[in-house]
Amino acid sequence: MYSISPYLFRSYNKNIMGPQGRHYSRLDDIAGYDLFTLLDDFIKKYASYEINDNTKQVYRFENVFIDQGSRTISVWFVVGTYGIKTDIIDIDTGLVNFRKAENNAEMIKYYMHFFIPVGFDEAIVLTSNYRSSGVKTLFYSLFSKYFSSKTKQKLQMNTLSYDKALNSWLDARMTEIRCTKFNGCKDITDQLTLLGHQEQELVIKPQKNKSLGRLRDFIGKGDKLEAIEVLFETSAVIKSVVELDGKKRTFRIGEKATNVLCEIELDDTVVMTNGVPVFSSMQKWSEEIVKEYAQRMYPGLSIG
Incomplete structure (x- = not known):
């Protein structure tokens, strides 16, 4: 049911030349902004449900966990769609338990995990998928606009293959x-x-x-x-x-x-309740994935 897709955050800046000819800003100093702080502020903007009539989506962030020491942010991105009338049935009896109206949305919790170390031009993003459906496109469309409005730079969120981790x-x-x-x-x-x-x-x-x-x-x-x-x-x-x-x-x-x-299935160490991963369990498992990446991506960086 659930899996994790890893991505990279980068901030493209054609006016700088970093190591190995890379045109990327340090993510803790993007035109005076820190990506960690920008992401924190962005998440707070969507503490209440936002409705997008164009895409027929409703979404918000909840259960936000911010660790400034490790520069890690963990959160549920709760997303639902509306606009179609359906019947909700009991699979054991085949009887209709609930009739979903056009203005009803089934809200699905998607776990997101961000690790933004100081002094590097790459950050790690883990987003969960449910039934092979994820929230990367929605999240990126929202956050990239916010990011660019502040920094005047372009945010990249590219797939991070697991063979780069270990x-x-x-x-x-x-x-x-x-x-x-x-x-x-x-x-x-x-x-x-x-x-x-x-x-x-x-x-x-x-x-x-x-x-x-x-x-x-x-x-x-x-x-x-x-x-x-x-x-x-x-x-x-x-x-x-x-x-x-x-x-x-x-x-x-x-x-x-x-x-x-590029898609990592949850293992049996992640505790599930009512078909949904327990937040603390998902958080612990994701931290292990991040550590495996960090060993290769951030030489000399100590991860607790």
Whole structure:
């Protein structure tokens, strides 16, 4: 259900020339502004619900956590859409529990995590996705306008591939391959549907004392990837579970992974309540992801 997509913040300035010919401002000194402070002020602007009639969206920030010492901001970005009348049913009985009117919006919580260290021209942004739907476009459209109005510079928010965080994950042992929305065995699928099971998942594990291979074996082209090509036609999503030093990460793999290593599935250390991650648990897990990036991106920086 939930996953995390990592991004980079940069502030483009054609009038400066930084290390390696980079035209980016230090993010704690952008024409006299600090990105950390700008982001804090921006979030406070949307403490109450904002309605956008053009996009039929309503949104606000809530449960804001700001740590000036570590220069970290964690927050829920609560977003909903309206404009269509629908029935809300009880999946157990099939009966209508609620009739959603055109002016009703189902509000979904999306977790956002920002790390903006002093002295660097890049910052890390983690945004959560729900059912492969995220809030990056909405957030960027709002914040980039606010940012430019203050600094007169252009904010960039680009995808940050996970292979930039820690290459050792590419050599991590793969413990499972999960094929979600699997429909390869029609007769079995039909029987499960009769039991009320609407989504099937095929889980492939190695034989005892053997391995499915390394994550890098399934990136790009290779024998391992070709060996599971048959699954592409029977599954909506193919994921790999890899393990390193007692930690696990889940990545999308194969030809249907639109941005491989750029979407990280939540693992079982994140506590869920009513289908939503617990904020403190999501925060702790995200801090671990940020640390893995920081080791490569910010040489010499100590992360607590």
